[in-house]
Amino acid sequence: MSVITEKVRGRGPDSDIGRGDDGWGDSGEWRTLPLPTAQLGLWLFLGALAMFFAAFISAYLVRLPSPDWRSFTKPPVLWFNTAVLILSSIFLHASQIQIRKDNHKTFLIWLLLGTFFGLVFLGGQWIAWLTLQRQGVYLPTNPSSSFFYVLTGAHGVHLLGGLILLTLVCLRALRGKSLHFVASTLGLTTTYWHFLTVVWLALFGVLLIG
Amino acid sequence: MVRETTTEVHHHKETFLTRYIFSMDHKVIAIQYLITALAMGFIGLFLSWLMRIQLGWSGRQFPFLSRLFPGGVEEGIIKPEFYLAMVTMHGTIMIFFFITAALVGGFGNFLIPLQIGARDMAFPFLNMLSYWVFLASCIVLVVSFFVTGGPAAAGWTAYPPLSGVAEAIPGSGLGQTLWLLSLALFIASSLFGSLNYITTTLNLRTKGLSMGRLPLTVWALFITAILGLLSFPVLLAAAIMLLFDRHLGTSFFLPRLFIAGHQAGGEGGNPILWQHLFWFLGHPEVYIAILPAMGITSEVLATCCRKPIFGYKAMVLSLLAIAFLSFIVWGHHMFVSGMNPLLGTAFMTTTLLIAVPSAVKTFNWLATIWGGNIKFTAAALFAIGFVSVFTTGGLTGIFLGNPPVDIQLHDTYFVVAHFHFVMGTAAVFGIFAGIYHWFPKMFGRMMNEPLAKAHFWLTFIGVYLIFFPMHYLGISGVPRRFYDFANYDFIPPSVSGVNIFISIAALIVGAAQILFLVNFVWSLWKGPKAEKNPWKATTLEWQAESPPPHGNWGPQLPTVYRWAYDYSRPDATEDFVPQTVPVVGAPAGTDGGKH
Ligand code: HEM
Ligand SMILES: [Cu+2]
Numbered sequence: 193m194s195v196i197t198e199k200v201r202g203r204g205p206d207s208d209i210g211r212g213d214d215g216w217g218d219s220g221e222w223r224t225l226p227l228p229t230a231q232l233g234l235w236l237f238l239g240a241l242a243m244f245f246a247a248f249i250s251a252y253l254v255r256l257p258s259p260d261w262r263s264f265t266k267p268p269v270l271w272f273n274t275a276v277l278i279l280s281s282i283f284l285h286a287s288q289i290q291i292r293k294d295n296h297k298t299f300l301i302w303l304l305l306g307t308f309f310g311l312v313f314l315g316g317q318w319i320a321w322l323t324l325q326r327q328g329v330y331l332p333t334n335p336s337s338s339f340f341y342v343l344t345g346a347h348g349v350h351l352l353g354g355l356i357l358l359t360l361v362c363l364r365a366l367r368g369k370s371l372h373f374v375a376s377t378l379g380l381t382t383t384y385w386h387f388l389t390v391v392w393l394a395l396f397g398v399l400l401i402g
Numbered sequence: 403m404v405r406e407t408t409t410e411v412h413h414h415k416e417t418f419l420t421r422y423i424f425s426m427d428h429k430v431i432a433i434q435y436l437i438t439a440l441a442m443g444f445i446g447l448f449l450s451w452l453m454r455i456q457l458g459w460s461g462r463q464f465p466f467l468s469r470l471f472p473g474g475v476e477e478g479i480i481k482p483e484f485y486l487a488m489v490t491m492h493g494t495i496m497i498f499f500f501i502t503a504a505l506v507g508g509f510g511n512f513l514i515p516l517q518i519g520a521r522d523m524a525f526p527f528l529n530m531l532s533y534w535v536f537l538a539s540c541i542v543l544v545v546s547f548f549v550t551g552g553p554a555a556a557g558w559t560a561y562p563p564l565s566g567v568a569e570a571i572p573g574s575g576l577g578q579t580l581w582l583l584s585l586a587l588f589i590a591s592s593l594f595g596s597l598n599y600i601t602t603t604l605n606l607r608t609k610g611l612s613m614g615r616l617p618l619t620v621w622a623l624f625i626t627a628i629l630g631l632l633s634f635p636v637l638l639a640a641a642i643m644l645l646f647d648r649h650l651g652t653s654f655f656l657p658r659l660f661i662a663g664h665q666a667g668g669e670g671g672n673p674i675l676w677q678h679l680f681w682f683l684g685h686p687e688v689y690i691a692i693l694p695a696m697g698i699t700s701e702v703l704a705t706c707c708r709k710p711i712f713g714y715k716a717m718v719l720s721l722l723a724i725a726f727l728s729f730i731v732w733g734h735h736m737f738v739s740g741m742n743p744l745l746g747t748a749f750m751t752t753t754l755l756i757a758v759p760s761a762v763k764t765f766n767w768l769a770t771i772w773g774g775n776i777k778f779t780a781a782a783l784f785a786i787g788f789v790s791v792f793t794t795g796g797l798t799g800i801f802l803g804n805p806p807v808d809i810q811l812h813d814t815y816f817v818v819a820h821f822h823f824v825m826g827t828a829a830v831f832g833i834f835a836g837i838y839h840w841f842p843k844m845f846g847r848m849m850n851e852p853l854a855k856a857h858f859w860l861t862f863i864g865v866y867l868i869f870f871p872m873h874y875l876g877i878s879g880v881p882r883r884f885y886d887f888a889n890y891d892f893i894p895p896s897v898s899g900v901n902i903f904i905s906i907a908a909l910i911v912g913a914a915q916i917l918f919l920v921n922f923v924w925s926l927w928k929g930p931k932a933e934k935n936p937w938k939a940t941t942l943e944w945q946a947e948s949p950p951p952h953g954n955w956g957p958q959l960p961t962v963y964r965w966a967y968d969y970s971r972p973d974a975t976e977d978f979v980p981q982t983v984p985v986v987g988a989p990a991g992t993d994g995g996k997h
Contacts (some may be wrong), residue, residue, distance in 0.1 A: 227605075229524045229525075229601055229605050229606075232524075232601050232604060232605060233524065233525060233598075234598075235595050236596070236597050236600055236601065236631060237593075237597060239631060239632065240593055240596075240631045240634070240635045241635065242634065243631075243632050243633070243636055244635035244636070244638060244639050244641075245634040246636075246637035247635065247636040247638075247640065247679060247682075248639050248643075251639070251643065251654065251675055251679060254672065254675050254678070255654065255671075255672055255675060258670050259674060260653075260669045260670030261670075279800045289735060329649070331646075331650055331652060332650060332652050333653030334669075335652070335653060335654065335669070335670070335671070337805075338646065338652035338653070338654060339654075340654075342642070342643065342646060346639075346642070358443075401409075
């Protein structure tokens with residue numbers, strides 16, 4: 193089949209060197225990605241964000257062995273925060289499952305719970321910062337603390353963005369906007385949220401070794 | 403896959419403000435980008451004039467300079483610290499705000515939707531935001547000329563501690579802070595752009611336009627966007643850390659320093675860390691600037707030589723190879739930073755590997771030109787000029803990629819010669835080729851060809867006169883970023899003659915750009931009206947009106963039946979067949995009956 197079409201396209205005796213009009217260049221297959229545009233955009237954005245955090249993490253790992261590095265005990269509340277963030281991701285996931293089943297009530301409960309737990313996480317991070325301050329560990333105290341504040345801060349800012357989005361989704365859902373509409377925004381926001389949970393696990397992991 | 407090809411053409415009300423200023427139309431945004439970038443380019447050019455005046459005639463008084471820059475010039479003589487500020491701003495403006503902005507923001511916005519048969523970008527609002535954030539970054543940078551201490555002076559690479567300690571040099575104060583802010587804004591704007599270019603290319607191609615049928619411009623811009631998406635965030639992270647070092651007392655990069663007896667800076671910070679992070683962006687950045695110029699060159703050469711581009715597949719694969727390799731070569735900027743020689747050897751290997759896909763491209767351009775029925779338009783001349791300067795600069799890259807050679811040549815004028823050819827003039831030639839080629843489509847008018855050709859010859863010969871002698875300066879040990887070459891034992895006095903020669907050439911080339919400016923502005927209003935397809939090209943944008951209306955196409959999106967380079971087909975009556983012409987014998991717009 194394809195041989196015939198190639199012929200039709202002039203790949204026969206008249207084709208000269210350099211005419212790239214072969215099966216690869218001109219198979220005529222035309223595909224867009226199976227991903228909807230907004231989702232594709234989001235994934236690309238997450239790619240950029242991943243590089244952003246990777247840069248911080250690699251800088252951290254490079255700076256870590258230097259002689260002026262002094263470790264400090266990480267506030268225990270971080271463990272609690274980590275659990276809370278994981279739970280919030282799970283809740284949001286549950287809420288997405290419910291929305292696919294058209295369960296308006298249960299969907300909303302999970303959504304509100306997930307959002308609330310996100311808020312608790314941010315509050316917990318704030319408490320961690322306060323704890324450090326009470327111990328006299330400030331941003332410029334030592335590279336270890338500088339990295340701690342900057343990494344948690346960068347993550348927190350992005351999480352705050354996600355929280356604002358979630359709040360908007362909640363408001364829409366509470367106002368009884370069409371489920372379909374809510375579902376698409378919720379889908380995007382949840383993807384973003386899961387991403388930030390994974391980033392936090394990575395950050396927490398490297399912070400613990402410093 | 404079935405998709406709606408007819409969409410309603412929007413007729414929402416447009417005011418002057420929404421149409422030309424806060425426009426979400428990719429073509430208007432492209433022109434906004436292009437014109438802003440050209441304006442920045444002229445600022446960069448002007449700075450290069452001042453630098454050349456200093457280097458050619460150092461010590462001579464130029465009273466008019468004192469009036470222009472009362473802070474940086476004393477009694478007609480440029481101050482050393484102001485020279486460094488000019489080097490920094492020239493480099494920064496040229497790389498980010500001129501060539502990147504013009505090629506990616508300008509041509510990326512203009513060409514991607516038109517050449518893939520889309521009505522606009524995937525996220526028009528984000529696209530508008532991208533331009534406005536870019537404009538803000540330009541303004542912040544230009545404003546830094548007027549703050550106390552003047553603009554940043556730590557080089558376009560902003561190495562700490564010079565960039566990290568406010569008292570290091572006058573420009574390290576507010577100027578450097580604004581530089582970092584400006585760059586952060588630029589990065590955000592570039593991110594918005596990249597998201598659009600990638601998504602649009604992947605998801606909005608019109609019916610029949612497979613990836614394998616894309617014009618090479620779109621391939622190049624698409625790959626460029628991926629590079630930007632993955633490399634710019636790293637610089638953003640680094641810039642944030644540097645800002646913290648500067649203002650909040652951290653010591654990510656700042657080692658313990660003593661300036662005039664008192665301690666400045668941080669504790670045990672690691673300046674080399676900045677170099678790694680910077681060049682992780684910095685090297686891909688030069689490809690961000692050059693890949694679109696390569697795409698434009700391919701496109702223009704095929705059109706003007708009336709031949710299919712030679713080795714389309716190899717062109718795409720070599721773009722991909724260059725893009726991939728560009729992420730693992732950054733260490734070649736740091737051979738003299740005390741790097742482990744083993745690591746240096748690894749970076750040398752990857753660096754020299756880039757020569758392979760680059761040579762493939764050069765070979766293919768030459769093969770495209772070979773035996774072609776060449777129409778020497780101004781665009782064609784600049785495209786051929788691109789091949790020339792890119793090759794010249796690429797060859798010296800092979801020297802510099804070898805650590806033993808680079809240790810000699812590092813930070814000399816050999817490097818200045820190298821990057822001005824391979825990136826500076828090459829990218830600018832790409833921009834000029836693109837403007838001369840697509841001006842009719844952008845503005846619906848033709849530019850003046852004789853004037854454009856005069857512009858080409860003066861510029862082409864001129865840049866060789868400026869930059870080629872710099873190789874010899876570099877080999878004889880003349881360091882870059884030096885304000886004055888007199889009174890150094892290691893610099894031979896004969897250098898000053900060469901410098902005067904270079905400076906005269908630079909002034910002439912700079913003046914020759916006025917030909918371009920005049921031609922551009924004059925043609926906007928007075929140029930002859932352009933037809934749809936003045937160059938008889940095959941790609942989709944030439945099927946739209948000149949200039950294309952809002953929404954680009956009529957009620958029906960174009961359908962693509964063939965690849966982008968059907969020139970001089972023996973079986974066709976004309977010497978080009980547009981992509982929209984159905985292939986005889988194959989079902990319309992389908993995959994040729996494969997499924
Ligand atoms: C006729 C045009 C140009 C002339 C005469 C010119 C001249 C110069 C001069 C004199 C320097 C300073 C050398 C030193 O003291 O180390 C310089 C640096 C530089 N130029 Fe150009 N240039 C031109 C065009 C461009 C273009 C188009 C680019 C675009 C990429 C560019 C990028 C740079 C960069 C990146 C630096 C290094 C800045 C630094 O050291 O931080 N130049 N140029
Ligand atoms: Cu490089």
